[in-house]
Amino acid sequence: MSLLPTLSELVARARADLRVGLPVVLGEGAQGLIALAAETLTPARLSALRSLPGQPHVALTARRAETLRARAYDGDLARVILPPDVDAAWVRALADPALDLDAPMKGPLATAREGAVGLHRLALLLAKSAQLLPAMVTLETDDPAGVAATLMATCLTPEAAASDLALHHPLSPVAQARLPMEAAEQGRLHIFRPDNGGIEHYAIEIGRPDRDKPVLARLHSACFTGDVLGSLKCDCGPQLHAALGAMGQAGAGVLLYLNQEGRGIGLANKMRAYSLQDQGFDTVEANHRLGFEDDERDFRIGADLLRKMGFRAVRLMTNNPRKTAMMEAEGVAVTERVPLITGTNRHNAHYLSVKRDKSGHML
Ligand SMILES: Nc1nc2c(ncn2[C@@H]2O[C@H](COP(=O)(O)OP(=O)(O)OP(=O)(O)O)[C@@H](O)[C@H]2O)c(=O)[nH]1
Numbered sequence: 001m002s003l004l005p006t007l008s009e010l011v012a013r014a015r016a017d018l019r020v021g022l023p024v025v026l027g028e029g030a031q032g033l034i035a036l037a038a039e040t041l042t043p044a045r046l047s048a049l050r051s052l053p054g055q056p057h058v059a060l061t062a063r064r065a066e067t068l069r070a071r072a073y074d075g076d077l078a079r080v081i082l083p084p085d086v087d088a089a090w091v092r093a094l095a096d097p098a099l100d101l102d103a104p105m106k107g108p109l110a111t112a113r114e115g116a117v118g119l120h121r122l123a124l125l126l127a128k129s130a131q132l133l134p135a136m137v138t139l140e141t142d143d144p145a146g147v148a149a150t151l152m153a154t155c156l157t158p159e160a161a162a163s164d165l166a167l168h169h170p171l172s173p174v175a176q177a178r179l180p181m182e183a184a185e186q187g188r189l190h191i192f193r194p195d196n197g198g199i200e201h202y203a204i205e206i207g208r209p210d211r212d213k214p215v216l217a218r219l220h221s222a223c224f225t226g227d228v229l230g231s232l233k234c235d236c237g238p239q240l241h242a243a244l245g246a247m248g249q250a251g252a253g254v255l256l257y258l259n260q261e262g263r264g265i266g267l268a269n270k271m272r273a274y275s276l277q278d279q280g281f282d283t284v285e286a287n288h289r290l291g292f293e294d295d296e297r298d299f300r301i302g303a304d305l306l307r308k309m310g311f312r313a314v315r316l317m318t319n320n321p322r323k324t325a326m327m328e329a330e331g332v333a334v335t336e337r338v339p340l341i342t343g344t345n346r347h348n349a350h351y352l353s354v355k356r357d358k359s360g361h362m363l
């Protein structure tokens with residue numbers, strides 16, 4: 001046992017550093033990268049980066065690069081060569097599509113062909129896992145350990161950090177208590193926490209479901225706008241209440257409330273996506289323009305929680321085939337898919353049709 005941070009703890013620290021605007025150093029030996037999140041880049045930090053030797057780049061996902069018409073020579077990502085005369089606001093505009101229509105980027109954007117592609121890919125993964133816009137300002141270095149020491153920055157070895165980011169971090173129960181609810185008086189709320197200090201998730205157990213039989217279950221992804229504010233732009237609020245209601249009626253069930261707001265991109269990015277939707281893009285296109293995939297959720301969490309609670313089989317309330325497939329892949333049997341169609345209105349009709357046509361939802 002040591003008081004030194006483990007790799008997972010260093011990754012957690014790196015995430016926090018990026019959110020406050022600090023650089024993170026990726027690399028080992030003589031290959032390294034200093035990386036700052038475009039979203040939290042200040043003018044002072046940009047000029048400090050420029051005072052170091054080398055050519056800074058802005059790494060973007062190929063999704064974002066496509067909108068900006070920047071060539072992605074590296075497949076899934078593009079490295080824009082930072083022009084010498086641009087400021088932090090320019091970098092931000094590269095990352096954030098809010099200004100795409102008002103102040104279109106003056107192109108063409110020159111992109112790099114060679115260099116530390118793997119480290120840039122890792123930098124983008126880190127930005128996503130910090131729920132920041134996937135855009136990173138970078139500078140290659142041949143002395144990552146030395147630079148990290150000088151900058152008091154977190155230094156991550158690439159392979160280990162990449163595998164930690166891809167890992168499902170097991171969840172442990174933290175606390176639970178009785179919670180009578182409108183939909184079901186016999187309720188109990190369980191809180192679970194991952195071993196890397198990441199986001200907590202909840203399970204609402206209704207009644208005392210028999211662990212030897214398939215349980216009526218729902219994987220609900222957090223939607224602040226729908227669940228709390230009663231937004232009409234989606235169907236989340238009515239789905240949440242209908243699922244709890246059905247479990248209350250049946251006298252038994254488990255609803256997992258997974259804090260994967262905005263299909264895993266976070267509430268700030270979801271609001272950026274809504275703003276793009278107001279400009280005419282659909283829910284999938286808006287995610288892409290921000291640089292994200294359609295759905296960035298990790299559904300392994302749901303299977304882990306169910307198993308931890310002693311369930312091995314579910315009657316899953318969903319219209320999303322990815323959820324049933326993931327459950328089966330993770331060893332939780334889905335004995336029945338229970339459709340959950342509710343909450344259609346004139347504001348979400350188009351959204352629901354896009355989910356059916358582009359995301360394969362059975363609506
Ligand atoms: N990025 C993004 N997320 C959204 C949008 N509208 C809703 N969400 C999020 O989508 C998640 C709900 O996912 P849905 O696709 O509605 O439903 P599902 O959970 O995949 O499938 P079902 O089990 O059939 O309901 C929640 O995390 C919402 O915050 C949107 O326009 N953009």
Ligand SMILES: [Zn+2]
Binds near residue numbers: 227
């Ligand atoms: Zn919603």
